[in-house]
Amino acid sequence: MQTSQGTSCNLCAVIMDPCRNMALDLPETKFVYDNTAESAVSTPLTPTSSVTKISPNGVIELSELFYINNKQKSAIRVEVRLNAEGIFLRRETGEQDEISEQRIRMEDIIGSSCDTRIKKSHRFAGLTACRRIVEEPEAEKATQKDISAYLHIYAYIKNEKATMRRERTVRILRFRSFNTYEENMKVAERWHHAIRINKAAIKNQVGEKQLLIFLNPKSGSGKGREMFHKQVAPVLKEADVPYELHVTAHYNYAREFVRKQVDLLKYYSGIIVASGDGLFYEVLNGIMEREDWRAITRALPLGIIPCGSGNGLARSIAHLYKEPYEPKPILYATLTCIAGKLAKMDLVRIDTGKEGKACEMYSFLSVGWGLIADIDIESEHLRSLGSTRFTFWTIKRLVSLRTYSGKLSYIRADRKDGRKTFGTRVSTVSNEERRLPPEVQEFHDIPNPPEGAREDDYFPNGRSKETEEVFDDAISLDRMSFRSNADSWHSATSKRTAYFSITDQSIRSRRSVLSRLESINLEYESRRPPTTLPPLDQPVPTDNWHTEQGDYVMVHAAYTTHLSSDCFFAPESRLNDGIIYLVIIRAGVGRSQLAHFLLGMSSGTHLPKEPNKYIEIVPVRAFRIEPGSDKEGIMAVDGERVDYGPLQAEVMPGMINVMVPNGNPLD
Numbered sequence: 262m263q264t265s266q267g268t269s270c271n272l273c274a275v276i277m278d279p280c281r282n283m284a285l286d287l288p289e290t291k292f293v294y295d296n297t298a299e300s301a302v303s304t305p306l307t308p309t310s311s312v313t314k315i316s317p318n319g320v321i322e323l324s325e326l327f328y329i330n331n332k333q334k335s336a337i338r339v340e341v342r343l344n345a346e347g348i349f350l351r352r353e354t355g356e357q358d359e360i361s362e363q364r365i366r367m368e369d370i371i372g373s374s375c376d377t378r379i380k381k382s383h384r385f386a387g388l389t390a391c392r393r394i395v396e397e398p399e400a401e402k403a404t405q406k407d408i409s410a411y412l413h414i415y416a417y418i419k420n421e422k423a424t425m426r427r428e429r430t431v432r433i434l435r436f437r438s439f440n441t442y443e444e445n446m447k448v449a450e451r452w453h454h455a456i457r458i459n460k461a462a463i464k465n466q467v468g469e470k471q472l473l474i475f476l477n478p479k480s481g482s483g484k485g486r487e488m489f490h491k492q493v494a495p496v497l498k499e500a501d502v503p504y505e506l507h508v509t510a511h512y513n514y515a516r517e518f519v520r521k522q523v524d525l526l527k528y529y530s531g532i533i534v535a536s537g538d539g540l541f542y543e544v545l546n547g548i549m550e551r552e553d554w555r556a557i558t559r560a561l562p563l564g565i566i567p568c569g570s571g572n573g574l575a576r577s578i579a580h581l582y583k584e585p586y587e588p589k590p591i592l593y594a595t596l597t598c599i600a601g602k603l604a605k606m607d608l609v610r611i612d613t614g615k616e617g618k619a620c621e622m623y624s625f626l627s628v629g630w631g632l633i634a635d636i637d638i639e640s641e642h643l644r645s646l647g648s649t650r651f652t653f654w655t656i657k658r659l660v661s662l663r664t665y666s667g668k669l670s671y672i673r674a675d676r677k678d679g680r681k682t683f684g685t686r687v688s689t690v691s692n693e694e695r696r697l698p699p700e701v702q703e704f705h706d707i708p709n710p711p712e713g714a715r716e717d718d719y720f721p722n723g724r725s726k727e728t729e730e731v732f733d734d735a736i737s738l739d740r741m742s743f744r745s746n747a748d749s750w751h752s753a754t755s756k757r758t759a760y761f762s763i764t765d766q767s768i769r770s771r772r773s774v775l776s777r778l779e780s781i782n783l784e785y786e787s788r789r790p791p792t793t794l795p796p797l798d799q800p801v802p803t804d805n806w807h808t809e810q811g812d813y814v815m816v817h818a819a820y821t822t823h824l825s826s827d828c829f830f831a832p833e834s835r836l837n838d839g840i841i842y843l844v845i846i847r848a849g850v851g852r853s854q855l856a857h858f859l860l861g862m863s864s865g866t867h868l869p870k871e872p873n874k875y876i877e878i879v880p881v882r883a884f885r886i887e888p889g890s891d892k893e894g895i896m897a898v899d900g901e902r903v904d905y906g907p908l909q910a911e912v913m914p915g916m917i918n919v920m921v922p923n924g925n926p927l928d
């Protein structure tokens with residue numbers, strides 16, 4: 262292929278930008294090919310490879326010359342190069358041999374598609390001129406038909422200058438070197454294929470499985486379905502992402518689906534919740550109720566597209582990756598879900614147990630007792646107002662302030678340096694301090710025995726006898742302070758785990774000494790995630806736990822930065838820091854101080870800068886709330902009401918994978 266002007270060129274095409282005139286000034290008039298182009302077109306060409314390189318990791322590099330016309334109707338050459346990093350456009354400006362360049366990064370490109378024409382929606386962008394050209398190829402002259410193939414390339418480019426947002430950009434390459442549409446299409450498809458391959462190279466996950474999407478038609482102000490079809494589905498189509506959509510029919514629909522679906526791993530590459538945090542909670546707990554929860558949490562990432570009224574998780578992920586959120590949270594979150602990048606996220610295991618009704622659940626956002634939980638749950642009937650319901654109810658509850666008596670216990674996240682965080686903003690917790698001991702830095706779990714493995718080679722909790730040392734960390738962690746619970750057993754229906762309390766000896770001797778019922782019980786228990794906490798009906802140890810008793814306006818624990826899209830509650834929180842941020846507001850706090858706190862939550866300026874005896878934030882690893890029996894109140898986990906009574910929580914670092922945007926997270 263010769264690329265200099267005045268020599269023959271194998272491909273002749275037009276490059277167009279219907280949505281934005283960024284690097285390319287598009288003429289609104291007809292496009293005219295110069296001699297070079299025309300001669301190329303009029304000569305039937307043998308298919309030539311524009312592949313310049315295929316690297317060992319499969320990345321394809323293509324480059325080709327395209328032409329556009331300027332207002333003087335002379336052809337301007339544009340060199341288009343595609344490689345692993347993206348698409349580069351080098352264009353003559355037509356003035357004094359100047360070159361203008363534009364780079365579209367591969368991570369900003371969501372996909373491409375081939376077509377026989379410019380899509381209708383793009384034509385309205387003023388590009389009808391592209392359809393008609395003055396010098397037509399022979400075949401077009403004869404048939405009066407456009408035999409070109411068009412490649413649409415879709416990208417969402419981050420504009421970080423004025424307002425941080427992503428702008429949709431479509432580049433269209435027109436292939437018309439050959440005398441038949443089929444041949445032109447072959448070339449277009451080669452580019453399309455190369456974009457797919459190169460995009461796949463930067464993704465963590467590649468595969469033909471589909472995404473499982475749950476859509477709650479009732480979430481937020483009830484427009485979930487409409488929002489999905491207008492804002493999500495078109496992007497998924499452009500990105501060529503296969504998906505299976507389930508519109509939830511009722512409360513717990515999604516939970517039951519993920520709990521019962523046998524072949525989750527076989528059919529799906531990830532699960533996306535197009536809804537609020539409530540549905541994400543459902544899906545998460547449905548997974549954790551499965552026997553194969555370990556395999557699922559490892560292999561199936563979760564994503565969220567915020568169609569609810571709170572949307573704390575979606576907002577936190579965008580914030581932590583410096584991604585735009587407003588004004589199009591649904592679009593940006595959709596781009597996040599198809600970016601192919603994953604990050605580990607902490608879960609918090611919650612135990613509640615009023616009147617012997619032991620209950621275990623998994624939380625990703627928050628636990629609330631008192632003021633904020635009251636506002637969230639009591640304003641439920643104003644759902645149609647969207648997020649305004651929170652403002653309205655906050656004012657109401659400020660006027661009639663309630664306090665609750667009870668006992669609060671917790672383990673500080675950093676025992677060495679607990680003083681630093683007492684009564685101060687959590688910014689005092691450095692990255693170094695945030696780092697947990699290695700044994701709790703990441704969730705330790707137990708691999709499933711391989712298929713066909715001999716039963717005798719494995720302990721009943723799934724641990725291989727051969728690889729016993731591998732799990733020493735988990736076991737030694739469990740032994741740290743709760744060995745006294747080694748004999749605590751629970752009924753077969755109890756969901757409480759006993760894994761933490763099992764010593765190697767008791768596991769080994771199990772088969773000979775335990776009854777059949779006990780062994781079933783043990784096997785069930787050992788499948789649950791390990792915990793280091795004592796059962797809720799037993800007192801917390803005194804060595805590393807801090808316990809206090811008093812009256813509280815609220816105790817609210819958060820493990821994401823945002824509790825909702827406009828509540829920047831725990832600014833220091835990170836997805837996988839192994840920390841629960843416990844915000845305590847004690848009775849006696851002044852109304853003005855409380856109002857300042859509540860008003861500052863939207864900007865993250867609510868926490869006192871100096872030690873304060875009424876408002877405190879404590880980074881913890883685990884906590885327990887035991888409300889007094891004097892009055893009933895509200896307790897909420899991830900915004901969902903749970904039984905009012907004692908509750909304990911423990912962080913499980915990095916237990917699930919979530920879909921995150923490309924780019925680096927905040928430190």
Ligand SMILES: Nc1ncnc2c1ncn2[C@@H]1O[C@H](COP(=O)(O)OP(=O)(O)OP(=O)(O)O)[C@@H](O)[C@H]1O
Pocket residue numbers: 477478479480481482509510511512513514536537538539540541543568569570571572573900
């Ligand atoms: N078809 C349905 N009808 C009624 N409730 C449903 C349906 N599908 C799901 N739900 C339930 O609705 C509850 C709220 O849903 P979701 O969290 O998605 O929206 P939201 O409450 O508006 O958002 P957020 O939790 O962010 O405030 C969830 O508990 C979910 O189980």
